Amino acid sequence: MSDLQNTLTRTLPVKEAIESRSSIRQFEPSMPKEDLLEILRLASLAPSAFNAQPARFVVVENPETKGKLQAAAYGQKQVTSAPYTIVVYSDMEDVLATAEETSHPAFGDEGKTRQRQTFEGAFGGQSVENRAAWANAQANIVLGYLLIATRSLGYDSVPMLGFEPNKVKELLGLPAHVQIAALLPVGKAAEQGKSHHRHSVDRITRFA
Ligand SMILES: Cc1cc2nc3c(=O)[nH]c(=O)nc-3n(C[C@H](O)[C@H](O)[C@H](O)COP(=O)(O)O)c2cc1C
Numbered sequence: 001m002s003d004l005q006n007t008l009t010r011t012l013p014v015k016e017a018i019e020s021r022s023s024i025r026q027f028e029p030s031m032p033k034e035d036l037l038e039i040l041r042l043a044s045l046a047p048s049a050f051n052a053q054p055a056r057f058v059v060v061e062n063p064e065t066k067g068k069l070q071a072a073a074y075g076q077k078q079v080t081s082a083p084y085t086i087v088v089y090s091d092m093e094d095v096l097a098t099a100e101e102t103s104h105p106a107f108g109d110e111g112k113t114r115q116r117q118t119f120e121g122a123f124g125g126q127s128v129e130n131r132a133a134w135a136n137a138q139a140n141i142v143l144g145y146l147l148i149a150t151r152s153l154g155y156d157s158v159p160m161l162g163f164e165p166n167k168v169k170e171l172l173g174l175p176a177h178v179q180i181a182a183l184l185p186v187g188k189a190a191e192q193g194k195s196h197h198r199h200s201v202d203r204i205t206r207f208a
Helices: 004-010 012-022 033-043 061-071 091-096 103-124 128-152 165-172
Strands: 056-060 085-091 179-187
Touching: 004 056, 012 128, 033 056, 033 128, 056 061, 056 128, 061 085, 061 165, 085 128, 091 103, 091 128, 128 179
Parallel strands: none
Antiparallel strands: 056 085, 085 179
């Protein structure tokens, strides 16, 4: 069995995945698509308020499209080095248009009606921009899951905010109202990451 085929038999526990994750910007050229799909499946299990699930993905794999995405990301080379670059975004308008989909089946038709009413009450009076910001916060939880799931399956990534959102939306045919949480190049590392340099828990925590 090749190293690549072996990946799923060597998943790292969450603690080890967190401790061994660091940003990687140079990747091996390929990665089995089923592993990428498993990473997305794990990330799709992230929780969201009201179970609204506003996060969406575009997986950029086409070399020409990746080249254009790199240009929209100030030329950052990790976008084309990775076999896949995931565009993590949220679409709150889609959430509102399809409210019933996110009601748990255990609640039946009544639950679907209640979910639509809840969304209308919570977001109907908000501007598209304000509710997009709310959805972006939910998508960032998914981004965190993606980072850990990627490492757990033996792969690496680098979260990226260095890009021009309007150019990325235009390139990928995304509507103007969506909010892009991050670009995430994913693949097998072809370089060593840096060790962690973080505040101590003492520095960032107080008990009250
Ligand atoms: C939201 C977010 C956006 C980031 N944007 C970029 C980016 O555009 N380009 C880049 O090279 N690194 C980017 N980084 C990576 C950070 O520089 C990196 O996570 C940080 O320096 C800590 O290093 P580590 O990830 O290796 O632990 C980003 C990280 C986060 C969490």
